[in-house]
Amino acid sequence: MEHSLYVYNTLSRKKEQFIPLNEPNAGLYVCGPTVYGDAHLGHARPAITFDILFRWLKNLGYKVRYVRNITDVGHLEHDADDGEDKIAKKARLEQVEPMEIAQYYTIRYQKSMELLNVLPPSIEPHASGHIPEQIDFVKKIVDAGFAYESNGSVYFDVEKYNTKFNYGKLSGRNIEEILENTRNLDGQSEKRKSVDFALWKKAAPEHIMHWNSPWSDGFPGWHLECSAMGTKYLGETFDIHGGGMDLVFPHHECEIAQSSAALGHESVRYWMHNNMITINGQKMGKSLGNFITLDEFFTGKHSLICQRYSPMTIRFFILQAHYRSTVDFSNEALVASQKGLERLVEAYERLQKISASDQTSVKISDLRHRCEQAMNDDLNTPVVISHLFDAAKAINTVYDGNGKISEKDLDELKSVFQLYLFDVLGLKTEQENSKTLDAYKKAIDLLLNMRLDAKRNKNWELSDKIRDELSACGFIIKDTKEGFEWSI
Ligand code: ZN
Numbered sequence: 334m335e336h337s338l339y340v341y342n343t344l345s346r347k348k349e350q351f352i353p354l355n356e357p358n359a360g361l362y363v364c365g366p367t368v369y370g371d372a373h374l375g376h377a378r379p380a381i382t383f384d385i386l387f388r389w390l391k392n393l394g395y396k397v398r399y400v401r402n403i404t405d406v407g408h409l410e411h412d413a414d415d416g417e418d419k420i421a422k423k424a425r426l427e428q429v430e431p432m433e434i435a436q437y438y439t440i441r442y443q444k445s446m447e448l449l450n451v452l453p454p455s456i457e458p459h460a461s462g463h464i465p466e467q468i469d470f471v472k473k474i475v476d477a478g479f480a481y482e483s484n485g486s487v488y489f490d491v492e493k494y495n496t497k498f499n500y501g502k503l504s505g506r507n508i509e510e511i512l513e514n515t516r517n518l519d520g521q522s523e524k525r526k527s528v529d530f531a532l533w534k535k536a537a538p539e540h541i542m543h544w545n546s547p548w549s550d551g552f553p554g555w556h557l558e559c560s561a562m563g564t565k566y567l568g569e570t571f572d573i574h575g576g577g578m579d580l581v582f583p584h585h586e587c588e589i590a591q592s593s594a595a596l597g598h599e600s601v602r603y604w605m606h607n608n609m610i611t612i613n614g615q616k617m618g619k620s621l622g623n624f625i626t627l628d629e630f631f632t633g634k635h636s637l638i639c640q641r642y643s644p645m646t647i648r649f650f651i652l653q654a655h656y657r658s659t660v661d662f663s664n665e666a667l668v669a670s671q672k673g674l675e676r677l678v679e680a681y682e683r684l685q686k687i688s689a690s691d692q693t694s695v696k697i698s699d700l701r702h703r704c705e706q707a708m709n710d711d712l713n714t715p716v717v718i719s720h721l722f723d724a725a726k727a728i729n730t731v732y733d734g735n736g737k738i739s740e741k742d743l744d745e746l747k748s749v750f751q752l753y754l755f756d757v758l759g760l761k762t763e764q765e766n767s768k769t770l771d772a773y774k775k776a777i778d779l780l781l782n783m784r785l786d787a788k789r790n791k792n793w794e795l796s797d798k799i800r801d802e803l804s805a806c807g808f809i810i811k812d813t814k815e816g817f818e819w820s821i
Pocket residue numbers: 363364365559584
């Protein structure tokens with residue numbers, strides 16, 4: 334394929350040219366949400382980041398299979414090994430079946446993603462729907478000698494694995510250091526070393542979600558589902574695995590270990606990670622009370638926010654930073670994003686009203702090339718946005734009568750603006766609202782025309798009924814010589 338897309342690979346710690354395994358196909362796996370609560374700003378960032386990658390790969394001509402999982406079992410309160418299952422806990426507190434919790438929050442997550450104009454992935458597999466695949470994966474690791482059974486649970490033997498492979502290569506952690514800094518377990522735990530992690534956990538009697546396995550009635554460890562489902566849908570080796578930087582260790586480090594142990598080689602060729610969002614300079618955390626859900630942003634109902642922010646404002650705000658930079662949320666920053674987006678949309682609308690001249694006096698000729706270069710440079714969306722702002726200036730100059738643009742350049746400008754603002758960055762104007770508004774105006778006109786017909790036919794009963802009921806809805810109707818006028 335004729336392009337030079339470079340992406341930053343967390344594993345090699347440098348930008349690498351993206352060359353997929355089986356052109357024109359490209360495989361993308363992204364860790365999705367654990368569905369036990371409403372999606373917040375921290376969920377929006379990976380979803381939007383990898384939506385941009387998905388859109389850009391398709392724009393380059395790839396046939397992309399995008400897998401984003403739903404974690405509905407095995408994510409314990411303290412990573413893979415300790416504490417109650419997050420979904421089971423919520424189910425216990427609300428006295429419902431765990432799958433009701435998973436279903437409820439999955440639908441709400443998908444709805445929020447739709448509002449953010451995040452395209453649905455090609456496959457959205459649930460961990461609970463892939464228990465046999467996960468059991469098979471554990472068997473392979475056990476057979477290869479990199480896992481041990483202990484009291485019905487199965488643990489990954491990190492120290493042994495490290496004699497053949499390199500545990501810590503993704504996160505840059507040194508295993509000796511990890512071993513030194515971790516507790517000595519002295520046989521008090523099922524695990525031999527605290528660095529070992531669970532592949533399969535025997536379910537305690539009070540644990541609601543459990544399945545039969547060769548080792549015990551239990552449930553899979555959290556890291557396992559992504560190895561099993563990634564392999565199932567994208568193959569033993571696939572192109573890109575993405576997620577938030579907070580997942581690098583232990584989640585993705587453990588995924589690499591599991592795949593290498595089971596398959597004898599790594600699965601993922603490019604690891605990509607988005608950076609985190611802070612709120613007023615602070616990390617997000619339940620205990621800090623600054624977990625603002627997406628719904629709270631959309632409705633403006635949270636003590637830390639001063640107005641409602643549309644989903645497109647949130648999307649634009651996230652895209653104004655490079656995905657590997659941190660983003661700090663503040664009301665000032667979001668209001669600035671809202672205004673910035675309005676400026677671009679206004680320029681787009683003005684662009685449709687501009688008429689062409691015989692020549693061009695504004696500079697737009699290399700706009701397409703510059704946007705393409707920025708996207709190919711590790712998805713540099715803030716640079717694309719700055720190019721669009723430059724183009725908006727040129728549009729305003731022509732719109733105000735201080736510049737000219739030829740028909741050919743006008744067509745090019747329309748095409749580039751449309752491509753980058755809507756298709757690549759995935760922003761939307763309020764066009765859908767105005768479509769609704771149009772339809773509703775037409776419906777009122779239709780009713781009032783029916784009333785005119787009724788009057789002509791001396792059907793006073795129907796004519797009065799239409800007028801009275803519209804008035805009751807708050808419409809003011811005036812009869813005129815030409816027919817009618819109405820307002821609210
Ligand atoms: Zn994952």
